Amino acid sequence: MFRRASLALTNDVLALSAITLLIQGCTLMSFGVFLPALAADFGGRAGSAATAFLLTMSLASLAVGWALDRAGARPVLLTGIALSAIGFGIAAGARDLLGLTAAMAACGLGVGASTIVPGIAIITRHHGTGRGMALAIFLGAAVLAGAVVPPFVGGAMAIWDWRAAMLLCAVAMALACSPLVLLVPNGRIDAQARKDGPGFRPTANVCRLILASTLLQLAINGVLFAAVDGLMAQGMTQSGAVAAYSIANLLGLPALLLGGMLADRIGARPMLIATALLLALGTVALLSPQAMGMAGIAAFVLIWGVASALPGQSGSMLLADVVEPSAFSRLLGLNTAIISLIGALAPALTDQMRVWGDGYGLPVLTYAGLALLAAPLIVGVRPLEAKTG
Known part of the structure; x- marks a missing residue:
């Protein structure tokens, strides 16, 4: 049992888990913390920005498999991290609802390209006997993101305001997640032959x-x-x-x-x-x-x-x-x-x-x-x- 767990705790699994924990924690899981302050500044209609984020995150997920097969894991992950950080950073400075919605749409594309779907594809491709445990660790990090990160976001908002907290999240995603990509195998995720x-x-x-x-x-x-x-x-x-x-x-x-x-x-x-x-x-x-x-x-x-x-x-x-x-x-x-x-x-x-x-x-x-x-x-x-x- 210990042997299987240690096999699952490889560098790529830990790196993908950390990327997902931080990016989803700062964005998807903390949106509920940001929304009351956003609504107060944008006339009570900030839910449209959240919807734009979720829509583009879903659309990005549809294209991730194709991109992994053609560009490789690291370029896809780096692109996703960049879009997540840049989108969140721009949202921090948005002055109208249209700008906020556009920035969150870009962020959603990044989150879709750097977290759950690519993580599952990469782990499934590169892990054999320990795949189940590796996926459990990875998906557990996504759940943990909702418990660990929002209190820090709420604390930053209490000390400063939502704009500073959002900008801090953007900087953290860019600086912490980008180096972790080097721990992920850079090969293409080859499409498996499908049987009719x-x-x-x-x-x-x-x-x-x-x-x-x-x-x-x-x-x-x-x-x-x-x-x-x-x-x-x-x-x-x-x-x-x-x-x-x-x-x-x-x-x-x-x-x-x-x-x-x-x-x-x-x-x-x-x-x-x-x-x-x-x-x-x-x-x-x-x-x-x-x-x-x-x-x-x-x-x-x-x-x-x-x-x-x-x-x-x-x-x-x-x-x-x-x-x-x-x-x-x-x-x-x-x-x-x-x-x-x-x-x-x-x-x-x-x-x-x-x-x-x-x-x-x-x-x-x-x-x-x-x-x-x-x-x-x-x-x-x-x-x-x-x-x-």
Whole structure:
């Protein structure tokens, strides 16, 4: 066991993990910390900048495989780091919403090109027997980013302001991440030959699962970018709200381990159904701190923190159960692109629903309803074994 763990902790895995932790931590995971201050300076409509960021991050992910195959790992990662840092730096000096949105769109391209998708591709290409553990370490760093970095961002904002904090993040990404690229193998990520198979059809099973996954991603993103502001609106201080948000994200680490063990025992479909129901309950809990005090905060942190980490894990496992093996990678990419692009609409939708409902009640209940609606869709998904057995 120790031997396998040590094999996974190679220089490239550690470097890719550190890059993802810092870049996603400063940008994606800290956007909820930045948004209240951004909204105050940009007329309450800063959610459009978050949506632009998420959209371009998703679009960049679609092109990363092609770029890795033609340019190699290091040029792609360096380009992504540069776009992330430059985009965030320009956003720090933006004076109007259009400039902020454009800068965050550039940053989103960089994050998509330097974190999750290239990391998984590079690790999968260069690791053999220790690949599973290496991926666990890498994906764990992405979860840890949401717990470790936002408190530092919140502290910098308390000392200076959001512009200085954002500029500090940009400098940190550029200076810390660029040298780490030298630890990553520079070879091209050769495309694997694909076998022709009958499984790439948009079957009813696949459509149900993609729709359910999309609803869950919208529900997660809707809370992810509103949790800090939503807690502050109920009387919490900024430092307290950021701490609660960070702890909720940190719970994703043990949740992934426990979720994997449960999914192996009870199956991916029951696990994903339970996750959808738990996510709905955890989302509603965001409205409870004002009435329940610390008990409400604890309920949100515990329930939402656990549930929000699980759909990607059990959802991917269920997709593997309902499609032919020859079609899995293509359908996984399609599913990821769809849920990412539609999920990117959540911050802008939250802004609009807050206007309609004069607060967070309407958006929170809407996102809880979306998670709840996903459950019966998942019930209707039938694994291939069920058809023959």
